[in-house]
Amino acid sequence: MVPRNNTGTLRCVYFEGNTHWDGNPVCKAVTCPVLDTSRGYIYQRCDTDRELPVGTVCELGCDIVYQRSENDTTPTIRCLPTGQWENTTFQCIAPKCPALTAPPGGAVSPASCLVQGEYGDQCQYQCHEGYQLTGVSSHRCTEFNTWTAQDQTVVCTDVTPPDFGDTCPESDLHFFTPPCGDRASVSWSEPVATDNSGQLTLSKPTYTSPSVLTPGDYPLVYTALDAANLQKQCRFSLRVRSPSCQPPPDIAGAVLDSTTCSFKFGSVVTYRCQDGYRLQGNATLTCGRGGNWVGSVSCAAITCPKLSAVPNAVTSPSLCTSSSVFYATQCDVTCELGYLLKGPRSFTCGSDGAWSNPTGVTECEAIPPPDFKDTCPRNTIVSTYVNKDYTEVTWGVPRAFDSKGRQLSLTVTPLFVVSDTVRLGVGSHRITYTATDSYGLTSTCSFTITVKDQEAPHPLACPDNQIFEARGSETNVQFERPVFEDNVGVITSSCDREWGSFPLGRFEVTCTARDAAGNTGKCVMGIAVVARRCPDIQPPIHGAKACSTIKFTTLCTLHCNDQYEFPPFAFPQPAYTCGIDSGQWLPPLPFLPFTCAPRFFPNSGEVNGRIQFHEYEGDCVSAAATAEIRADFQSLLELSIFAQAGLCDDGACEVSSVTVVCNTATGSGFPDFPGDFDFRRRRKRETTSRTRSSVSVDFVILTNATSEMSNDTDVSSLKEKLNLLSSSVQEFVESGNLTLNISGTSLTADPKRSVVSPTLKCRPGAVIRDTYCVQCPVGTYYDVQRSDCVECPVSSYQDQEGQLECVPCPGQMTTNDVGSYNASLCIEPTTYDNIVFLGSVAADRDWVIASFTSSAILLVASIVATFTIGWRRSHVTKA
Structure with a gap:
């Protein structure tokens, strides 16, 4: 790999007290561009889809359809350090196709196809505008030095006819003869045709522009024909018209005087005005090209100005004084009644627009009407007679005189006025006297008599x-x-x-x-x-009532005296309301009055409980074991509960009752809890049953106050002591320490099925109400077995509080109901010869009990207040 011949530069930069070199020179490998394979070149051992590094050498070759320019050598090219491929004279020569020829009316593209084609060239045949191509439009030069589809001829056919463009009129051409003329000189622009071939012939109509034509329609046809025998026609007509008008119109106040050329286009008619009219503007009309008369002729009517109205007169016709009038109009003046005419009576409108009698002055002088002087009565207001709807009125009859002082006769309305004294009803009455003189002038004397009704119903x-x-x-x-x-x-x-x-x-x-x-x-x-009054409410025995009336509604409440209370079973309603429509107290009152009994603070209490022990297998214990359980249970209570500090000091607590109950059942289970203490129920034994027993202990713990209680604080202390004692027993059960031994089996108390509850206790003859002891009231006795107050039964009474029994009525006497509180309520029984059994109502409701005997029937009960007695009995246990 040879590096490119270039350099990089670094610059020392100072910034915020620091210096550093900027830039980051990088040296990259030099590569040559991707090799060109578009003209049939083939490169041996070289990749043709990416750039190649410097020094890469590629052998050159040609595609199979191309010819090599050098057949004996194997040329190569090298990637130079400049990033370019070295030059070479080696070529791949493509196959050649002969030149194509453009069809008439068409062309070949690109233009090089008209000279020669190379392998792969694509040439397109195209037709000029207006021509349609027939044959294959696209030809390609093949490796066989021939064009594709060369056996098919390409032809451009002329399919577009000649066109006149916008030189052909879109509609007919209209021409008119000159005024009063018979022929028209016409000219027009002849249409010009064009064709896409540039060659056409044009045939023209007989008429040429310009021409002189009589009125009528002249159709023209121009035909253009091209070399392909396609034609186009331009058709339109020359319409020559000689317009005429309808007869000239009638003009108000005018007559037709003359015409020039009948009613043809350009003809002129002349009018003249009739008498009483004058010409306004032109006197002629001209027949226009559109067949209408052009111009305006007007003859205005000659008028005279309106006359001035004469005071106190009437001018007829009335328009004489309201607007101008036409020539020859006559206006007449007539004075109103009571006036005399002086001056001309008639005026005529002349042809010059002036009135006749221009200097005459017309006036209407007034004639005085009849005069009543001061004899007309004044308006009068009168009242009706007492207890009557009318009155009688008298007045003086007026007198009237004409302008010459002569007295005139009078007429009067209304017609019932026949004298100066008239009976008139309530209302306004208008009396009118009328006087008429010889000129027909009248005067009236009117006055009003008002008759008023001032008497009230x-x-x-x-x-x-x-x-x-x-x-x-x-x-x-x-x-x-x-x-x-x-x-x-x-x-x-x-x-x-x-x-x-x-x-x-x-x-x-x-x-x-x-x-x-x-x-x-x-x-x-x-x-x-x-409101209907209710019967008086009896105050409670040892009590009082408080009543008040608010908005006609009486409301009463019952109260006990100090140190007295209502017993729990006979407590009155919070209030009693007198029913304003029924006259009865709501809710209803009992047959007997409420009673208040003495109250005192309790000085003892008790904790009642039932401890249920878990079940065990085996039969119930024997009587001796039961006695042992009773003694052990009592000992546990005394040692575990009573020994707690402050609960049962000085022997204040006593276990007064302990009852042991054992229940045995055969089967797979045992009742959870004997809710009603009925242990006689048993389940049938199964073939493989087991005997299970359950033991429960019922107990009562008595506790007395350490001193006599005299206030609520003392009672609260006793209640707190009872609650602590009850909680201690409950905690003892829940701790699991309360166990019994039965025939060697240790039983543990079940907290979930054990119940312990504290309560205050009163001495016999009283019951608990809240924190007080209330003695059983009169009419009741204390049932020791039930620890409750019970109403005295029928045929007995009790007039003392806190008693343990009732007093029987003497002899055969009885009472009307239970709860009698005085010996005076004992009555002799009533006998009847015949009583039909009335039946009975549901329990604790009113009833009548009757029995049949041969001589008498004893009535043992009577019907009492349904609601109250029912409510009261639902709270009291009957003996």
Whole structure:
């Protein structure tokens, strides 16, 4: 590899206190261009698709269809250090084809094909514009020194006829004869034809330009024919016209005087004006080339200016004073009624546009009309008689005189006025007297008498205040309306509040009547919509009631005295509302009044629990083992729970009850928990069943307060102690330390199925309500078995609180219902000769119990308030 003969330069650069050489000279290998293979050259041992390095030597040869210029030697070329291939005289000579000849009307490209062709040359035959090629258009020089398709002849055929271009008129040519003439001199440009061959013959029509022609149509045809016998024609016509006009028009105020050449083109007609008209402008019209008369002739009518209007006169016709009038028009002046004419009466418009009597003066002098002087009555306003729709009016009859002082007779309207005293109804009455003199002049005397109705309507009867009982929050009220009368008649009557819905309250309704005169009369009534009253609520025993009325609605609440409480099973509703439309309390009240019982703080409590132990295989334990479990369980509680500091000091805790329950089942499983303590259920034994048992322990721990409790704080302390005691038992169960030994089997308590709960405890005769003990109220007794207050049954009562039983009614006496609280509620039974059984309603609802006997039937219960007793009984356990 030889390097190129070139150099690189580096420059020392100083920048920001530092120096360095810029540039980066690189030496690249010199190569020669890709070898040329386009003219049949072949290169031995050389790659022809890339540049080759300096020193590469290639042997030269020719393609098989080419001839070598040197047959005896093997020439070579070398890549020189300059990057060029060295020169050589060696050539590859291509085969030659003979020259091609262009067809008539065509050409060959490129032009070298007309001299000689080389192998591979492509020559194209093309036709000139207007010619069409026949044969193969493309020929190629082959290696056999012949042209492809050389046995086929190429011909260019003329397919385009001659063309006149834009020298042929697109439409016919129009010509006109001269004014009043019979022939026209015509000339035109003859069309010129061309052809793509440059050779053609042109035939022309008989008529040549210029020519003199009579009116008519002359068709012309020019024909061009080329050497290929193709032709083109140019056709158009010469249209020679001699226009004529319709008869000349009629001109207002004019007549036709003369014509020059009838009505032909160029003819002139002359008009003259009639009498009463004068010529305006030209007097002639000319017949134009388009067949229309050209020009304007006008004869204007002669007019006189409008007359000045004469005051107090009428001029006829009326246009005499409003606009100019035509010649010979006569205008007449007539004075209005009451005026006399002085001066000329008629004026005529002359032919010179002036009026006749130009110096005369016409006037109309006034004639005085009749005069009533000061005798015409004045306008008058009067009122109707009391309770009447009319009145009677009297006035003085006026008098009239003409211009000569003579009194004239009078006419009067309306016609019913026959004297100076007339009965008139309400309204305005126009009275008119008319006087007429001998000239027909009239004067009138008119005056108005107004009769007013100033009497207001009044009620025949204005109803008293009206009271309506409410039927809900809105009540439909139809009150009695007053009846009005008036001396003339009532036009309208209305009330400021009509029939319809009224809320609770008191209202003032004003009814107003209006007559035609606008007088009004009124009737004011009081309307009251009141709520139905409910029966009085009995206050609770040892309590009170509080009632208030807001917007006609009564609301009552029940309360106990200090240190008294409602028992839990008989607690009243928060409030009772009197139904405004029913007159009943909502919700309904019980048959007997509520009672309040004394309350006090509890001084003891208990923790109830059930400890369920995990199942084990085997039968239930014996009675002796059960007693041992009871003792062991109680000992565990006392040693593990009671021993905790502060919980059961000074013997404040006591295990009052321990019950051991053992349940045995045969099968693959065991009930999770005996929810209702019914352990009698058993499963059928399977063929390969096992006996499994489950032990549970029910217990009650009592705890007493260390001192008498007197406030809520003491009760809270006791509740906290119970909660701690309950939590300790629960934690003891969950710790897994609570175990029992049964026949050598150790059982562990199951926390998930064990229940422990604390509660406050009252002495017998009282029940817990929140943090208080409330004694069983009167009408009830304390059931020790159920630890609850129970209503006294029928035929008994209780008038003391906190009792453990009820007092029977004396003798055969009974009560109407359960819960009687006083001996006075004991009554004698009622007997009936015949009672039909009424049936019974669902449990804890009203019922009637009856029995048939031969002599009497004892009624043991009566029907009571459905809703209240049902609600109350749902909260109280019956004895």
